[in-house]
Each structure stands twice: as C-alpha cells, then as structure tokens.
Amino acid sequence: MHFLWSLFAPRQKYRSFAKLDPQGRCQAFKHCKVPPMGDGWVEIEEIRLNWLHQPLPASARVSPRITRARVQPMMAT
Template identity: 65%
Template structure:
C-alpha cells in the first residue's frame, strides 16, 4: 500500500551545492534536499564538472533562500 501512495506523493526537489576552499575554488559537489552541514558550502543553480578545482563563476550561485517558518503566516492582516 505504501508503494501506491509513493506514486502520488510529490518528491521534494533536490538542490545543488558546491564546497569552496579559502580561495573560492570548487572542491566538491553535493545534491540534497537541505543545505549540507559545515562551512564553505554554497548553493548553485547547476553542477558542472568543469568547475572542479577552479573558481566558481559568480553567475552559478543561487541567491540565499529565506528561512521557512514552521508556522503558516496569514495572507492578509
């Protein structure tokens, strides 16, 4: 039965991240639902292997997302 429900459930979208060293060069990539734990991870719009061990292009970065509250806020006050 769980299998049937999984067919209709929407899967969370995966986000892409790059690990940057002190000079801003890409050292690793990761694709996951939540930001990785640790310093140096930045969210990017896509993973390109040609960026490995090179500076990450500024256009590749995704602007930070606002923190989502666990409560729903009213639409009108």
C-alpha cells in the first residue's frame, strides 16, 4: 500500500548548480535536490558541458526566489 501512495506523492525536483572559481569560470556541475554546501555554487537553468572551464553566461543563472510574507487582512475593530 505504501508503494501506491508513493506514486502519487509530490516529489521534490532536482535542481542544477555550477561551481565557479574567483574569476567566474565554471569548474564543476551538480544536479541535486538541495543547494550544495560551500562557497562558489550558483543555481543555473541547465547544465551544458561546453561551459566547463569557461565564464558562465549571465543568462544561465536562475533568478533568486523571492519569498513573501503572507498578507493577512486587517481586522475591523
């Protein structure tokens, strides 16, 4: 029964990351569910092997996700 429930449960999607050196050149790629630990990792739209050891194009980066606080309606007093 657990197997059937797991088929319909929402799954966390894999995200792509690139490790950049201080000059902004791509040194490594990683495809994982959570951001990698350490400095130099940036989230990218997709992995392209021709970016390896090259400067990462600005269009490759994912825009940071903006989290907003939930707006609650004001209560009339």
